[in-house]
Amino acid sequence: MRENDIYPTVAMLTDFGLQDIYVGVMKGVVLGIAPQARVVDVTHDVPAHDVRAAGFQLACAAPYFPVGTVHLVVVDPGVGSDRRVLAVQTGRALYVAPDNGVLTSALEEDPPEIIVSIENPEYQLPSASATFHGRDILAPAAAYLAGGLPIQRLGPEIDSFVTLSIPEARQFGHGAVDGKILHIDHFGNCITNIPGTMVEGQDSLFVAVGIHRVPGLYPSYASVPSGESVAVIGSSGYLEVAVSEGSAARVLGARIGQDVHVSGE
Amino acid sequence: MRENDIYPTVAMLTDFGLQDIYVGVMKGVVLGIAPQARVVDVTHDVPAHDVRAAGFQLACAAPYFPVGTVHLVVVDPGVGSDRRVLAVQTGRALYVAPDNGVLTSALEEDPPEIIVSIENPEYQLPSASATFHGRDILAPAAAYLAGGLPIQRLGPEIDSFVTLSIPEARQFGHGAVDGKILHIDHFGNCITNIPGTMVEGQDSLFVAVGIHRVPGLYPSYASVPSGESVAVIGSSGYLEVAVSEGSAARVLGARIGQDVHVSGE
């Protein structure tokens, strides 16, 4: 889908952090090629080299961006190796990313229509480095796409790309579900890999997190008194364990990757 | 006041931090509705759930934004409870925020002309969640206002809103003032709740911070040698205790909420 042509949005998601110039330099490159683009930060604080975490964040964020957004995703432990760099056009967006599986979840929900391997040096910075493809190859590609370049100009069409196996929650009888904590946010809320659809409709359940039993489902964090734990379906549609006006990560001693178990009453 | 229509500014202030996708997703929502908006970060590092701190930061920042700016403020420990969500039009700006008192100081300096309770689902994301009104209700409202929607379309007009009592400095005779440290900034400068107007004109004073006596008023941090403490009227108009090229918080062992006492010589 190509829209958003007057005000194209380039949405950046990286593991670069903000203390260096890397993110700023990529924005400079984008604006040099597509001065009319709006560059938006999705986040740059994905754990370093964590392709799975980046893929989860991307899949949660992408549906909220305008149709035609170019998602510029750089979590790239293999930079300089022979891994490919992809540009993907879907029904509602464009993606530019290393071919390391980071697009797996996003493209499950928003299937690819055209995939190309970015190889055309005409749309790269001259003398591309081997250590910062984000600046030299991916940012220019995203900018040219934002400016309306047909995706096929970036390189040859290909028909497969690297996918990662995503750990899936398992559903048993009587409302029981096994899952994992995928992400702990700034507030200490623990987001699991259990889709809300697996648990919603249950009047009453418990989520076991280590030795703790967290009651749910409540509609919101504020449904329980301040300081108490609560299970909700979070804003990205996944089961989430929280503490009202507090940090579930701290109160429950939870960590990323930890197993959780849902049981009906 | 409605201006700023060609290049409307949406200024975001939240306690979301930048490590999650929450801020980025809100920007995606804003740009989907008002592609011509410029979204600016005031800060996202207000301490989690700290409505008072957010209100102070907002009141200090708002006067420096263009007339017609839409201030999108999301510090919202009561999300999902029955607290209202407000849109406010003043003589120089628009504000969208939960009705929890976060606007108290800003609206003292820039009084409201119209206040509405945001209730019209037509201007919200479909199927708004109960855990992320910032994305589903507040960001869309800010974007529609930035796009020129009359504020009354968002919901019914109301004539009161929640206010917080703000701890005020107390002035005694002979130049003496009692106050508190409200904020410690990135440099370790300690910003008090003592308005500069209470102390300016005094040739010489001391600010007691714990066991330390900090001399003032100096015009700037650089008025004293590197490493020495200094009291100035800071950039937001409040009395501030600093250390030249150093951290007053560290040198003086100061903390937020700590009492300070000003005495003339």
Added chain:
Amino acid sequence: MRENDIYPTVAMLTDFGLQDIYVGVMKGVVLGIAPQARVVDVTHDVPAHDVRAAGFQLACAAPYFPVGTVHLVVVDPGVGSDRRVLAVQTGRALYVAPDNGVLTSALEEDPPEIIVSIENPEYQLPSASATFHGRDILAPAAAYLAGGLPIQRLGPEIDSFVTLSIPEARQFGHGAVDGKILHIDHFGNCITNIPGTMVEGQDSLFVAVGIHRVPGLYPSYASVPSGESVAVIGSSGYLEVAVSEGSAARVLGARIGQDVHVSGE
């Protein structure tokens, strides 16, 4: 060089961090004066008051920004003293910064054509404070320049400015070079002050970092197995010591300012 007039870019580099409102307020000031400007963050996490570090980051970043970009640089330990504030026009950009040497490296690579001392109060905020010239003097100056104001209007032309001595790497015979670690990035990569031109072409060398001997030159981090150390010419053109998918700073115990020594095999 004056271009970039339809979509002028203002690129900010400060040591303000993002937890306060300072950066947001400067953006508000810029957009109030030049609503058409795009404000881009280079970084705000330069170590507090570290003029040399800021100058290095600026020189690395500036070449990647569009021609006509206004670089707004505020690392200003002398704010409020009698140090001047500069506006500089070069062959490809404009710079606004305190006159403390922060522009030394950037202007070596992009020599000044016009330098003015910013003094005209007409282009400052009314009643400029003595503690936040970034907001009251530098941001307005950058915004007026972005809007097309001739630089001479900001104040009198001058013909000299403060420069800092930059520690330079020293080259010996047989491929030996002495240098220092200038910057450690978010990934733990250690960027030295040794220009790639001093070592490139050497098939095989070692970089001594404390007790460690790091082999190079490899084309990229991924040239060695995960967890192994590697010397590369980094993305800014300097010799860099890294660990594949890991942190060289942690693995090698490296720190900023540490001596490094390159030897041929």
